[in-house]
Amino acid sequence: MRVVYSLEGLGCASCAGKIETAASQLENVEKAVVDFSSARIFLDITEGDPLEIKRALQETVTAFEPDVVVTEQQTKLEGSKVFTARNVSFLLGVTGFLVALFLPQGLGKNVLYLMAYALAGHEIILSALRNIRQGRVFDENFLMTIATLGALAIGEFPEAASVMIFYRTGEFLQGLAVDHSRRSISALIAIKPETAHRKVGDAIFDIAVDEVAVGDLLVVRPGERIPVDGTIIKGFSALDTSALTGESLPDEVAEGSEVLSGSINLSGLLTIRAQKMAGDSAVSRILELVENATANKAPTEDFITSFARYYTPVVVGIAAVIAIIPPLFFGGIFADWFYRSLVFLVISCP
Known part of the structure; x- marks a missing residue:
């Protein structure tokens, strides 16, 4: 189930x-x-x-x-908000970073870099600490944190701030794309009607769409959506089918015309005979296809998910080797090789 x-x-x-x-x-x-x-x-x-x-x-x-x-599960999905406290903090960090770029060398410049680092990266650092407490050490938050703290330790304030800002910029752009996607899904879900007007003799009763049976007479008023697939037995109108077919021009229908659930009745009063139950109608099949598409991952997605589990431990291990092996066995200067290991960590950040 x-x-x-x-x-x-x-x-x-x-x-x-x-x-x-x-x-x-x-x-x-x-x-x-x-x-x-x-x-x-x-x-x-x-x-x-x-x-x-x-x-x-x-x-x-x-x-x-x-x-x-x-x-x-919600019947209406809300898009994510762009102007959140998290995003405002990030934008302030970007502003501080840009101002610091044009200042002369000195304490004020470094303070602005540190402010940009804290504003853009505090959530990443807190997430890394929380994960460490829970025994989940090696993830992208840990990688970002040790790389940038190392950069701060050797006095490379611009590099530390820029890594956090670039990472958060990617997250911000991803958030915009996700917001658009969620709004599209919300609009798709909204085309599925929730109620129908069943006609029995001269009386009309409001029922849930799931209660509609094949052969029921249904009344569709102007401005309402067709509840289930059916055939018009009385009336004529124009239907907006853009949500289903993408066609912007209204579709003229009359007695004998077949109509699809989710279409909007634009003008006349229609009486239709249900040809399919709600679960078998066009809009339900479309939503089912969308749900199945999101609930089943492609092999590439599964590979990326598996690969991500090993990426951070491998990167941290290689950085440790770069920092320790040359000074220990080949007479290298520790400070130089430690700096190179940090450079490797920074360029390996997602």
Whole structure:
């Protein structure tokens, strides 16, 4: 059985991968897939109490992202907000960094670099410390932290600040792309009607779309969406099918015309006979395709997820070898090779 939950407040792509891996190891969970673009997690469960599984999932999510809340799947997804405190802090850091570039050498320049470093990178450092306390040392936050702290230790303030700013710039642009994706998914989900007007004799009753049976007579008023696929038996109108087909021009329909669920009735009053149940209608099939596409990863995605687990330990190990082996066995100057190991760490940062 598949259950879907929303992850409210999820804004970290790398954390989404970690949540996915940890959730896959929960009891009674066969497979877990996190769709970062829609902030949802898909769980294939075998047995057990769904409430207990949800509680265990919340504990798992909190371990990685304390501010993320597991909720029931939402029918309307909200796009992420751009002007958050996190992004404002980052933009202030960028401003401080740019100002520092044009100042003469001195204390003021270094202070601005440090301010930019703290504003842009404080969340990364805190995440690294939190993960270390929980026994998860080697991740991208740890790599960024040791590389930039090393740069600060040898007096390379611009390099330390720029690494954090470049990383956060990538996250910021990713956030904009995710925001656009979530709005698109929200618009797609919105085309699925929730109610229908069933006509029985001269009476009209409002029912849930899932209760519509094949053969029911349904009334669709101007401005409403067609609830299920059907055939018009009375009335004529123009339908907006752009959400389904991309066609911007209205489609003229009359008695005998077949109509698809999700289309908007623009003008006339229509009476249609349901030809399919809600779950078999066009809009439901489209949403099912979208859900299946996000819940199943391509082999390349699986490879990248597996590769990321080994990347940071390997990079840190190579940096340690660069810093220690030449001075220890070949008479190299430790300061020079330590600096080179830090350069290697900086260029290896994601």
